Amino acid sequence: MxxxxxxxxxxxxxxxxxxxxxxxxxxxxxxxxxxxxxxxxxxxxxxxxxxxxxxxxxxxxxxxxxxxxxxxxxxxxxxxxxxxxxxxxxxxxxxxxxxxxxxxxxxxxxxxxxxxxxxxxxxxxxxxxxxxxxxxxxxxxxxxxxxxxxxxxxxxxxxxxxxxxxxxxxxxxxxxxxESVPAAKTTTLDFSFVYGQTFVKRGLEVAAAGFHNVILVGPPGSGKTMLATCLPSIMPEMNMDESYDVTKIYSIAGQISGKTGLIRERPFRSPHHTVTMAALVGGGAQSPRPGECSLAHGGILFLDELPEFSRSVLEALRQPLEAGVVTIARAKNVFTFPARFLLIASLNPCPCGFYGSKDQRECSCSPLQIQRYRAKLSGPLLDRIDLHLEVPRVPVHLLNQRSMSESSAAIRTRVEAARTIQSKRFGHRAAFPFNSSMTGEELRRYCMLDKEGQELLQMAFETLGLSARAYDRIVKLSRTIADLAGAEEIGSAHVAEAIRYRALDRQVGVS
Structure with missing residues (x-):
């Protein structure tokens, strides 16, 4: 039968x-x-x-x-x-x-x-x-x-x-x-418990508002990991399209619990530096499965101590950072996984961590050691990161003050307002309405700089030796800063702030 x-x-x-x-x-x-x-x-x-x-x-x-x-x-x-x-x-x-x-x-x-x-x-x-x-x-x-x-x-x-x-x-x-319930919140840390670091917190606010990639550079104990862990508390909520995409990925990976339905909170993934390439970007012998990049889709991928990761693993991040997808080819099939995430990475300025430090501790690294340490991060990879933020050590008088700084809820209100502006602007693609994913056509349409802003950006391009990609990313960053200010046109002040967030470019330009 x-x-x-x-x-x-x-x-x-x-x-x-x-x-x-x-x-x-x-x-x-x-x-x-x-x-x-x-x-x-x-x-x-x-x-x-x-x-x-x-x-x-x-x-x-x-x-x-x-x-x-x-x-x-x-x-x-x-x-x-x-x-x-x-x-x-x-x-x-x-x-x-x-x-x-x-x-x-x-x-x-x-x-x-x-x-x-x-x-x-x-x-x-x-x-x-x-x-x-x-x-x-x-x-x-x-x-x-x-x-x-x-x-x-x-x-x-x-x-x-x-x-x-x-x-x-x-x-x-x-x-x-x-019944389906939202997934648990990814973090309980709040920016109100971060003392000082006003400039860095402002940079993270810009990153959250426009979904821009961030790298934090600073000595040990300056608060890089804590700042990164606080970032989910100011991220805007996911819309339904994003929630369904994230839930599908976690369902395939078998990471949905019995009582969890639609995932509402943006993911926060923090793999160890020993992670393999297949675990980070996805893979498998016969039927590839999503990796950490896809599990962080719509959320945050945090890579702590970035130079400790294998160089080949880091170079595999180029495609998802640029295209928002991971493509895995096999003999009979080609698999494409979504991987549109906000990358936040941290590193020390040198192997010992105290190069350029203004306190009493001196760097013990030779120039060759510093060069090898930084050589693990290629220029094309750094070019795909929008904000390069220097995180200095917190002065002791701020630690003794113990006064609460601005809360994550207050910062998130401004981020949500900027997100609303972007949602209206990119209503034709509601799945990912953020400035960081603007195409060339959208750049020309929505990123009009005033005359002073154009002159300032041209000067920075020539002085710092920026690539065309870095130029576009500064423009996108300026658009997000203008959105946070509620400005229709991008002014010189917005461009100047965006250039300030390119610390590694400024170091290259000076050397």
Whole structure:
């Protein structure tokens, strides 16, 4: 007998519907699973056999052939278990056929209970476009599944899934504990606890308002890590398009908890400097998965002690910093993951950390050591970072003062106002309405400099030896500063402030 059921998986960042064809024929007992499945898929035969028997169903002692179509695309994961088990029950006539378009996702334990799987949201969004109306899946995936328009049928056991199939396909009522809730906030630090560093905090405000990349340069203990950790507290809220994109990525990566639905808070990722290239930008032998760059999409990627990272790993950041995507090519497929993040990096001015310090501690590094240390950061990489902020040591009188400075809530109000201006300006592309992503055409249209601003920028271009990319980034930065001031035209004061945020360019220009 022949039967057909439907499951799904992810292919890159998008969902893919898989038709599970089951055929039961006379012959010696055998289970053949074809369709280019990975190791976890091939092992499903043993899980399904034990789950059917331990759930009180009959396992046919005949020749069983299961095909996962399309057969020319590789499939990974354990989410096909439920569809395979239901296909066997259909082919052996233990349950009746139904006309509804029903998707089935879930991993089976040996006792028949259902375990959660990853990649549910992108799979269900694809199922919607292909006309599916219902989905049966594990209870732990229910909150995420309700972000789609499908009728969600959560099941804790194979028997519960069969009961849905044989009786009613009406979605059961669910309590508040199972509803989708926003992810927890990424930080509890507030800028009001940062003493001094007024110039740096202003630079971070500009970075948050326009989604500009930042590098912090300063001696040990000056507060670089704390300032970076405070940055999420002033970031503007994500719109619905951004939230869905981030939730899809975290779903594929298997980092959505059972009670978390749509992710509302911008991600904050801080990988260790020992991270590999595949872990940072994404990869994998057969079916690539998103890396830290994609997990930081719509949020912040913090790289502490930047020169300690491998140079090859850092150079891999060029594409996502410029294009906002990561492209991974394999022999048969090309995968593209979104990676539009705000990079904030920190480094010391030299290996010992005290080069150029104005306090009593002297630098112990030789010129050659300093040169090798800075050589880990290539010019093209620094060219893609908008703000270069020097973070000096905080004077002791400010530490003793202990007076609260401006809070993150007050700064965030100004950031949100600038975000509103940009949203109106870039309404045609609501997914990422920030100045940092302006195209050449948008630069000419929205970044009109007055005469004094043009002269100042021309002088800086010639004096500092800026590249064309750095020139454009200063213009984008000036546009954000003008937005924070509520100015329609970019003035010389806005350009001058933007140039002040290019500390590393000024050092190169002087040397």
């Amino acid at each position: 022949y039967a057909r059921s439907f499951s799904g998986t992810v292919h890159g960042i998008d969902g893919m519907i898989v038709t599970v064809e089951t055929d039961i024929a006379n012959g010696l007992p055998q289970f053949d699973l074809v369709g280019l499945g990975g190791s976890a898929v091939k092992e499903s035969r043993d899980r399904v056999r034990a789950a059917l028997r331990n759930s009180g169903f009959e396992y046919p002692m005949q020749r069983i052939t299961v095909n996962l179509a399309p057969a020319d695309l590789r499939k990974e994961g354990s989410g096909f278990d439920l569809a395979i088990a239901m296909g066997i029950l259909l082919a052996s006539k233990q349950i009746p056929k139904r006309e509804e378009a029903i998707l089935m996702l879930g991993e089976l334990a040996l006792d028949g209970s259902l375990r959660p799987v990853s990649g549910v949201l992108p799979t269900l969004l694809q199922a919607q476009t292909e006309g599916f109306t219902h989905v049966i899946l594990p209870e732990q995936n229910a909150a995420e599944a309700r972000l789609s328009d499908l009728t969600v049928l959560p099941a804790a056991h194979l028997a519960a899934a069969v009961q849905y199939w044989t009786t009613s396909l009406n979605e059961p009522a669910f309590t508040d504990e199972g």
